[in-house]
Amino acid sequence: MADTPADLYRTTRLIRRFEERAVELVHKGVIVGGIHPYIGQEAIAAGVCAALRPTDIITSTHRGHGHVLAKGADPAKMLAELAGRSTGLNKGRGGSMHAADFSLGIFGANAIVGANGAITVGAAWAARRKAGGNGENTVGVSFFGDGAVSQGVLLEAMNLAALWKVPVLFVCENNGYATTLTVEDAVAGTITGRGAAFGMPATTVDGMDPQAVLDAAREAVDRARAGNGPSLIECLTYRYDAHHTWEHKARVRYRDNDEVAQARNTDPVEIQAARISPVERAEIDARIETVLDEAVAFAVSSPHPDPAGALDYLYATGMRARSGGGW
Template sequence: MTGSDPLRLYRTVRLIRRFEERAIELVRAGEIVGGIHPYLGQEGIAAGVCAALDREDLVTGTHRGHGHVLAKGADPARMLAELCGRVTGLNRGRGGSMHAADFGVGVLGAVAEEGGAVNEGMLLEAFNLAALWRVPVLFVCENNGYATTMPVEGAVAGTIAGRATAFGMPAAAVDGQDPEAVREVTAAAVARMRAGGGPELIEARTYRFDAHHTFEHQVRLDYRPPEEVAEGRSRDPVDIAGARLDPAARAEVDAAVEAELDAAVEFALAGPHPDPATALDHLYASGLTARTGGG
């Protein structure tokens, strides 16, 4: 775990922001099939949380998980190749946007289950076992105000923190738009857990700047008032982190990130697609190949 490093935090949020914007361009170009769930606006959470972790710490993400993978240290070029379905990707093009993993940096992969998140029974079961066994796991709720198109107020009874405290778990809320604030609260929680304190919950309050899914770019769903979107965008984690840097240092980071992503796009598009004949390979950890055919 490291202390505060404004330059590192800014680089991470800037990398995630520009990675997502490049990915959206590739969706529109037809290079990323099926679209993505953009992480725009929520970058400060992944950056802040992962800045408080060690390389050996393990993380798992969600359907909106590109930022988690990048913040933990995965190669942006191989991550982008994964989104483009190329064999040069992190998972040979088989994980895609919602299931990318990189064991080398402690990313176990994303779990794309949706449907209410904090209201799902599996989460409450996880809370129960983690608290009962005092497992050192940090649950991070990225509360962007919506369950797809449903406002949280219309789907969540009680409070998010209350779900954790009901199991005897400490819970804290933090401004998810401020990467440093997220890093601080995460560092404190991680220190307690390393000392045997058991699981904790952080509710990071944030705002999703873009669509729930890029499919919305085509259908133009109308469920968020323009003034709400404008207010949400007024607190941009990239600007909040960037304001803590000297302008020259910020410009240098921006240029470096741009160059890195130029190379990442080139690498991703140069990679071959998987051979359809190998579609059933890598289904089992043992190496066993699945068989086809009737009987």
């Protein structure tokens, strides 16, 4: 993927503005049910996906818009998906927490905490088998939060990946909170210790710096592609917005304003912007606004799915479930 300073800024800025636009559409009622904003964590998606090839695989989380965009998904189709429109990535059936695009190696976001690790390991193992066992062709990336590191299925996936040297990169986005529970109150030991326990390299990086994430991801991806098995990267980050937009009305209090303000001193958008010229930044910003203006117009003007097709696309074979009971 593109990995120059300008490319990293473009991806980071695109994710930030996409999320801000999406929050606006939630407040207007265009996106029903709310979203989990990725604002503040953009450096991770941008940095990791810049280290990947188009044929590589990612799986995502309930806070997954940034990963999907960084892997190359069309912002207009993504926004239409959030709005539940038939022109969305998944015809309006996936919504915010289940977006996928197999043609880009995006094997789906997942609303179940920690569940995507096993999917990534299985997909990467299958790709290696298909390639004749060489392991050089496809790398899988599993994104997950600090709230997932005590989930059994994720630990089982790490064990199997290490045992079979599956080409996988486990990326923990440690934003300090599992919803409202602090990582200090939830995680015994260390997050990198989980990887070390399975004999895989594990490192902690500044998850607010796109370049730092890219450097760590590139090393881990190269290792996996060479057939040397999985790695774990813990990215220390911070989400500036709510766990879910529901908080905008509920006003849940679990962190104070000073903490959020302090975290904004290390804004990933500004960190990466400092690495390009002001002129280049202005050009990128303007282009992104045009892209997102078009994406919003596309999403709000697109039709909702026809209820008559509610039972379509349930099976990979194309078989359609019968309505009215029975099969």
